[in-house]
Amino acid sequence: MDVVMTIAGSDSGGGAGIQADLKTFQELKVFGTSVITALTAQNTLGVDGIFPTTPEFVTQQLSSVFNDFDVKALKTGMLFSADIIERVAGEIQNKEVQVVVDPVMIAKGGASLLQQEAVEALKTKLLPIATVLTPNIPEAEVITGMTIKTQSDIQAAAECILEKGLQCVVMKGGHLENDEFATDTVFLANGSSFKMQSKRIHTKHTHGTGCTFSAAITAFLGRGFSLQEAIVEGKKFVQLAIEHPLNLGHGHGPTNHFAYQTYQDYEVTVSEA
Numbered sequence: 001m002d003v004v005m006t007i008a009g010s011d012s013g014g015g016a017g018i019q020a021d022l023k024t025f026q027e028l029k030v031f032g033t034s035v036i037t038a039l040t041a042q043n044t045l046g047v048d049g050i051f052p053t054t055p056e057f058v059t060q061q062l063s064s065v066f067n068d069f070d071v072k073a074l075k076t077g078m079l080f081s082a083d084i085i086e087r088v089a090g091e092i093q094n095k096e097v098q099v100v101v102d103p104v105m106i107a108k109g110g111a112s113l114l115q116q117e118a119v120e121a122l123k124t125k126l127l128p129i130a131t132v133l134t135p136n137i138p139e140a141e142v143i144t145g146m147t148i149k150t151q152s153d154i155q156a157a158a159e160c161i162l163e164k165g166l167q168c169v170v171m172k173g174g175h176l177e178n179d180e181f182a183t184d185t186v187f188l189a190n191g192s193s194f195k196m197q198s199k200r201i202h203t204k205h206t207h208g209t210g211c212t213f214s215a216a217i218t219a220f221l222g223r224g225f226s227l228q229e230a231i232v233e234g235k236k237f238v239q240l241a242i243e244h245p246l247n248l249g250h251g252h253g254p255t256n257h258f259a260y261q262t263y264q265d266y267e268v269t270v271s272e273a
């Protein structure tokens with residue numbers, strides 16, 4: 001069985017973070033290991049508290065897993081501080097592992113999951129060793145310092161991000177104003193690009209969509225899919241998870257990680273960007 005890893009924060013409400021990642025890994029038939037960067041006291045209504053792990057203990061968790069398992073692919077989610085980012089980058093930079101970076105910054109409820117001064121470490125330490133980055137539009141704006149409104153802004157921001165040395169950036173369109181479609185645009189370092197379009201679901205149950213998407217990409221990479229196949233199939237996984245909500249909690253509820261196995265009937269439209 002292929003082994004993958006998530007390096008992220010714990011969501012006590014189970015919809016995002018480590019919990020969403022491990023559920024996704026399980027559904028996609030890879031063996032999930034985890035390195036916890038912070039505990040959050042959280043539910044579908046918001047984040048009530050954050051208790052970060054010490055950077056030393058993040059390193060210890062990474063060593064324990066890497067000393068025993070052949071990790072094929074990993075993802076990072078909530079990393080919280082510059083210290084933790086530096087520890088993570090230091091531990092993974094010489095490993096033969098595909099690295100999916102979900103640059104988690106702000107939770108849906110508005111809580112900050114990444115300290116402001118950590119953005120520089122993300123850009124200079126983690127992006128150069130990433131295989132793929134999956135920013136939403138506000139995250140891409142913070143990383144590039146650009147304002148992103150149009151498709152040409154998306155392209156310019158993606159090109160700026162690719163200059164950091166990673167192989168691929170998936171610009172997620174969940175936050176774009178479009179009533180009909182949720183469109184993500186994928187840019188590769190070799191100059192090619194493509195669009196992935198799915199039906200926009202009108203629901204408030206989108207807690208953890210970004211975590212679930214990046215975990216699904218990681219699982220497919222771990223299983224040996226090509227980068228493009230892993231990204232497109234990851235989009236299908238998150239689409240089905242949003243489309244068949246569980247209706248849990250009183251706020252922004254979790255997505256449905258079981259849906260991919262139950263309903264295999266969705267086709268993501270892939271076209272030229």
Ligand SMILES: Nc1ncnc2c1ncn2[C@@H]1O[C@H](COP(=O)(O)OP(=O)(O)OP(=O)(O)O)[C@@H](O)[C@H]1O
Nearest residue numbers: 136172173174175182199200201208209210211213
């Ligand atoms: N309402 C929706 N209907 C269908 N797909 C959606 C919807 N909202 C987001 N998506 C898709 O879900 C994936 C995650 O995108 P999103 O922009 O929500 O990430 P995110 O903001 O980083 O998520 P999170 O806030 O959970 O970290 C993308 O593929 C996006 O297109």
Ligand SMILES: Cc1ncc(COP(=O)(O)O)c(N)n1
Nearest residue numbers: 009010016017107108207208
């Ligand atoms: C531990 C953790 N990691 C990531 C998110 C982002 O998810 P969302 O933006 O859906 O709140 C979160 N809320 N909590």
